[in-house]
Amino acid sequence: MPTRAEIKAWRSLHRGKGRRKTGCFLAEGRRLVGEMLEWPGRTVAVLHADAAEDEPELQALLARAAARGVRTEAVPEAIVRTLADAATPQPVLAIGEVPAYGWADVGDGKVVLLDGVQDPGNVGVLVRTALALGAAAVIGVGETADPWGPKALRASAGASFRGPVFRTDTADAVERLAGRGIPIWVAAADAPPLEASPSGPLALALGSEAHGVSALLLAAAARAVSVPLARGVESLNVASAGAILLDRMRTGRPFG
Structure with a gap:
């Protein structure tokens, strides 16, 4: 059974302060826990509601955890509800160490910069x-949600378990990309539509729907692009716009 101190520490993982202090994160549900058990990072513990112990899918997850030497704990359902962030939690969750991704992990290809994207769902x-x-990496800058x-x-x-995903400050991102010779393109509602797929490495910066990208990124940008919209439509959700631009950059398909 986890100690009270452990439960308190794991409960704090709902907040950025708790994640920064412990260096850990909380993943909920069968799918995320299953993904964690495939990644090379460290899974600290898998907790499950004791009432669901006989569930076949849960038993399979626990067997995989045991095979990796991961600590597993059966706990009362009340503890799962206490630790879970979801309104209707599943009976299993896991604690993992936040991977120490950095620029050394960023390979060739497109880099996505998220600048001030505060909604964690969009992130x-x-x-x-x-x-x-x-994409070779997804990097959060500014006030982007963790x-x-x-x-x-x-x-x-x-997906976060399958690629370099990390945060840095905007000035560091601009300096590092410039040092690698990687141009920055920013998405902006008032920019010309993306017309051709760029060749070579590129960083696509996506900003918040309210404010766009920061002045520092705008000043460093080689180009601004947009998604052409039908008459009367003012904007797209940042996740939708990002998906469309990334798809066009990958396939080279023109708009129209």
């Missing part, structure tokens, strides 16, 4: 979409 969807479409928070992880459907 998670963009992580999932970007990595599915071949991609390792519980809501962002759920929205990513486990």
